[in-house]
Amino acid sequence: MATGRTHRPATRSRGIPEATVARLPLYLRALTALSERSVPTVSSEELAAAAGVNSAKLRKDFSYLGSYGTRGVGYDVEYLVYQISRELGLTQDWPVVIVGIGNLGAALANYGGFASRGFRVAALIDADPSMAGKPVAGLPVKHTDELEAIIEDNGVSIGVIATPAGAAQQVCDRLVAAGVTSILNFAPTVLTVPDGVDVRKVDLSIELQILAFHEQRKAGEEAMAAPASPAPAVRGGTGGGKGPDGDVPAVMPA
Amino acid sequence: MATGRTHRPATRSRGIPEATVARLPLYLRALTALSERSVPTVSSEELAAAAGVNSAKLRKDFSYLGSYGTRGVGYDVEYLVYQISRELGLTQDWPVVIVGIGNLGAALANYGGFASRGFRVAALIDADPSMAGKPVAGLPVKHTDELEAIIEDNGVSIGVIATPAGAAQQVCDRLVAAGVTSILNFAPTVLTVPDGVDVRKVDLSIELQILAFHEQRKAGEEAMAAPASPAPAVRGGTGGGKGPDGDVPAVMPA
DNA sequence: CCATCTTTGTGCACACGTTCACAAAGACAT
DNA sequence: ATGTCTTTGTGAACGTGTGCACAAAGATGG
Numbered sequence: 001m002a003t004g005r006t007h008r009p010a011t012r013s014r015g016i017p018e019a020t021v022a023r024l025p026l027y028l029r030a031l032t033a034l035s036e037r038s039v040p041t042v043s044s045e046e047l048a049a050a051a052g053v054n055s056a057k058l059r060k061d062f063s064y065l066g067s068y069g070t071r072g073v074g075y076d077v078e079y080l081v082y083q084i085s086r087e088l089g090l091t092q093d094w095p096v097v098i099v100g101i102g103n104l105g106a107a108l109a110n111y112g113g114f115a116s117r118g119f120r121v122a123a124l125i126d127a128d129p130s131m132a133g134k135p136v137a138g139l140p141v142k143h144t145d146e147l148e149a150i151i152e153d154n155g156v157s158i159g160v161i162a163t164p165a166g167a168a169q170q171v172c173d174r175l176v177a178a179g180v181t182s183i184l185n186f187a188p189t190v191l192t193v194p195d196g197v198d199v200r201k202v203d204l205s206i207e208l209q210i211l212a213f214h215e216q217r218k219a220g221e222e223a224m225a226a227p228a229s230p231a232p233a234v235r236g237g238t239g240g241g242k243g244p245d246g247d248v249p250a251v252m253p254a
Numbered sequence: 255m256a257t258g259r260t261h262r263p264a265t266r267s268r269g270i271p272e273a274t275v276a277r278l279p280l281y282l283r284a285l286t287a288l289s290e291r292s293v294p295t296v297s298s299e300e301l302a303a304a305a306g307v308n309s310a311k312l313r314k315d316f317s318y319l320g321s322y323g324t325r326g327v328g329y330d331v332e333y334l335v336y337q338i339s340r341e342l343g344l345t346q347d348w349p350v351v352i353v354g355i356g357n358l359g360a361a362l363a364n365y366g367g368f369a370s371r372g373f374r375v376a377a378l379i380d381a382d383p384s385m386a387g388k389p390v391a392g393l394p395v396k397h398t399d400e401l402e403a404i405i406e407d408n409g410v411s412i413g414v415i416a417t418p419a420g421a422a423q424q425v426c427d428r429l430v431a432a433g434v435t436s437i438l439n440f441a442p443t444v445l446t447v448p449d450g451v452d453v454r455k456v457d458l459s460i461e462l463q464i465l466a467f468h469e470q471r472k473a474g475e476e477a478m479a480a481p482a483s484p485a486p487a488v489r490g491g492t493g494g495g496k497g498p499d500g501d502v503p504a505v506m507p508a
Numbered sequence: 509c510c511a512t513c514t515t516t517g518t519g520c521a522c523a524c525g526t527t528c529a530c531a532a533a534g535a536c537a538t
Numbered sequence: 539a540t541g542t543c544t545t546t547g548t549g550a551a552c553g554t555g556t557g558c559a560c561a562a563a564g565a566t567g568g
Binding site: 021022024025026028029030050051052087088089090092094096102103104106107108110111113114116117118119157158160181182183184188190196198200202203204205206207208209210211212213214215216217218219 | 275276278279280282283284304305306341342343344346348350356357358360361362364365367368370371372373411412414435436437438442444450452454456457458459460461462463464465466467468469470471472473
């Protein structure tokens, strides 16, 4: 545990901004679709529309990779697919392990998007002994005991955690100890990892909550002119009720 | 193409920055855990650690909600739980529909995090007639034909799309036409929606690709002594003989 | 070979987000 | 009451991301 570095330096990687990196897969997908339709070239305007972004942003993003376009024409689709793939590291094979083969883990194992882009599911791992050997998505589920061996034997550096929240940190620790340096976490927990290990979090309920916020705001604005009481059913829960604004709970900060 | 606005007006919600809204669920989760352990108050430092963020950021975030803390003491846990819940709109009941009951849809239906936070699965919908009536997570799967009726009858304003990419836009259009104004999209497609409809995207393979980028960088830095050019620096976990590495399309933009 | 037209690549200005650092506010002991 | 100690709330500096607008680069046609 080095004391020098702060926790998550967000690694402004090497001239390529993080925000750009996050969009490259988006461009890649749009380009792959064009490639399959044998479209030879595409303009920044068209590609941006397909990827759902602003064209100026797209051009700036690409400018970080180099000058791969041709003025007056656009971008060569095949060439760009290769360049982005290479930049993202998808020209090599990335073995991944998925830990926690519940509903979500099984869904991930079956998800075609993984295998199709340089990722290979090296193993499915679960703590439940009764799962061991059971085939999921064509692979036999391995027991947690084998975790370290699997990671070392396959040179796995990316791990996916789809366990319940309670087990996530423990699994994470073992993954890291065994050599994994990138983790995709689906468990609703904050993972603590040593420096040099990347963690990305996907949290289903957080996304819904963000939507609820905007939804509430929309409903509120809409009902501004209408009577004070909004239409949706009110869930008082503990009986606190949801009265008008001033009607806050009994508990005040002492 | 009713692309609508290309940029999000969401930022100006109500003085609360989008980045802050995205963190509120994180704080809420940490606070709920504290509440269950009957911790009465918490300092910004402690809570920030639990949520995995910087304490100054947390305080600034809370300052957008109001002055809910007590100097020299910290924040009252219960009070803050309520305030954040209310701000996020979780004090009311949000019926949601999940469309596409494959592996992922089933996982979502079973995911406890939904029900536990003001969200109620109103219905599971699938296009496959043979799924109809089959119970998933205790609910009978409905056929797509009933989509509009379900949404109207239940006052659903939030929809979750877990269909294959090809069906997503069509489902989206039907959801929107039926009255849904917020969509959580798990299909790897860019959805086009009219103004006033919010879409959030969760893309599993994109997250992995971002990890691969950083992983490649780490591997490259480690094994590189004299970086002269953006040389491929191929170094994978496997033996590497992954084929089309050297014989890449040397296609140049014509 | 020149004129025109299209589209890239980017300088610049602005908006948004993060972090620091510190004064103000309150708790608590004496 | 008064002083000390803790912790919030926030002004200000800084860094990152976004979008406009335009010059430069190249294609295309006469």
